[in-house]
Amino acid sequence: MATVAEVTVRTGRRSELGLLALATGVAVLSRGLVDYHADVLELGGLGAYALGWIAVSLVLHFAVRRWASFADPVLLPAVLALNGIGLAMIRRIDFAYADRGRDTSFGEVQIVWSLLGAALAVAVILLLRDYRLLRRFTYTAGVLGLVGLVLPLMPVIGTQINGARIWITVFGRSLQPAEFAKIAFVIFFAGYLVSNRDTLALAGPKVLGMRFPRPRDMGPLALVWVAAMMVQIYERDLGTSLLLFGIFVAMLYVATERLSWVIVGMGMFAAGAVLAGTLFSHVGSRYTAWLHALDPEVYRSGASEQLVRGLFGMASGGLFGTGWGEGRPDLVPYAESDFIVSSLGEELGLTGLMAILTLYVIIVQRAMRTAIGVRHGFGKLLAAGLGFAIALQVFIVVGGVTRVIPLTGLTTPFLAYGGSSMLANWVIVGLLLRISDQARRPEEVRA
Incomplete structure (x- = not known):
């Protein structure tokens, strides 16, 4: 009589635990090097920090093991490694400011935001047992996204910082609602596109072998384009404008597999950006600082001073960096x-920056792998959109600091100081873990 061999289903949790140990080691070693070069290293304090990291890692690991046992095992360690490097660099900058007589506590505050972000990720995994429920709130998410973009323009709670009106003040704390709006828009885009992708993909005339959209199908793209231009013009926030529009175009391509949408979308954004730079002086000044950063007149006016200082800092770091504690990141505003990318480039060098960017590549690759593996159309678009959100944000920040594109006010996910960014990106991690759990779960286990 034939027998059926029992198949062991691997969840990847053991691999995740080993990678979490490696990520914890990176975070603790980074902190230790910063404290050592600042002459404040205390083994007792470093040991307590290490225990805290171990505790957070284990809580996250057991939460995933309990409520999302088939989730991607690489995603969480990569995020924690980035978070640990960011905390160490921010603490290093605190010491640099202290040497100049400026008392800051950015590192301590960022630890609190990191813990809250990790708690939010656990809450997402616990409360959202099936990501497909989010499709019911497609248009609600779209409305919430628009509200998040408009809030900084409100006269009472809206706040303008560094020339950009992208902040609101709540209970004495500044928050950037666009960080949360991008998640709401990804949910809205995924829900809308999964319902309308056949029309968007199959209809339209062919030009040079490519099928272009019909004018009446351009409505959603035109609306998002208008919203992106309004953000750039009235909130003076090129970064959020480019991020929002880029996410939508990328998700359009995933939904329709038509390159023509990308060509039309990028053409519309480029034309809108040039028009805004011509008609509005504050937008044009951003482009001038980008194109003529090294001109003496532009630099002396202060328009490109921050950008140039960051470039000089990275240049002084060279290939292997000055070493943690041996640079002058405090010479660059903010x-x-x-x-923070230029700060890391100065002290860790090009090699260190490439390692950090590789961690981002891993996170985005795991998001795309999740999108490929999930069987539900909404899940594919949602995972891809969240992955694109992180990838585009990193590109916009690094591109601005290295003068590839105009400088923006976005923060580097998991690295830079900022509560809004930390909380929002940890929510993205929670969503990706939930989607990947259902994508990797075998059919017999589903049943």
């Missing part, structure tokens, strides 16, 4: 937030 080194702990907008320009």
Whole structure:
């Protein structure tokens, strides 16, 4: 009589535990090196920090093991490694500011935001047992996204910082609602596109072998384009404008597999950006600072001073960096937030930056792998959209700091100082873990 061999289903949790140990080691070693070069290293304090990291890692690991046992085993360790490197760099910048007589506590505050973000990720895994429920709130998410974009324009709670009106003040704390709006828009885009992708993909005339959309099908793209232009013009926030529009175009391509949408979308954004730069002086000044950053007149006016200082800092770091504690990241304004990439480039060098960017590549690759593996159309678009959100944000930040594109006010996910960014990106991690759990779960286990 034939027998059926029992198949052992691997969840990947053991691999995740080993990678979490490696990520914890990276975080603790980074902190230790920063404290050592600042002459404040205490083994007792470092040991307590290590225990805290171990505790957080184990809580996250057991939460995933309990409520999302088939989730991607690589995603969480990569995020924790980035988070640990960011905490160490922000603490290093605190020491640099202290040497100049400026008392800051960015590192301590960022630890609190990191813990809250990790707790939010656990809450998403616990409360959202089936990501497909989010499709019911497609248009609600779209409305919430628009509200998040409009809030900074409100006269009472809206706040303008560094020339950009992208902040609101709540209970004495500044928050950037666009960070949460991008998640709401990804949910809205995924729900809308999964319902309308056949029309968007199959209809339209062919030009040079490519099928272009019909004018009446351009409505959604035109609406998102208008919203992106309004953000750029009235909130003076090129970064969020480009991020929002880029996510939508990328998701359009995933839904329709038509390159023509990308060509039309990028053409519309480029034309809108040039028009805005011509008609509005504050937009044009951003482009001038980008194109002529090294001109003496532009630099002396202060328009490109921050950008140039960041470039000089990365240049002094060279291939292997000055070493943690041996650079001068404090010479660059907002080194702990907008320009943390240049701070890391100075002290860790090009090699260190490439390692950090590789971690981002891993996160985005796992998101795309999840999108490929999930069987539900909404899940495919949602996972891809969340992955694109992280990829585009990193590109916009690194591109701005390295002068590939105009400088923006976005923060680097998991690295830079900022509560809104930390909380929102940890929510993205929670969503990706939930989607990947259902994508990797075998059929016999589903039943």
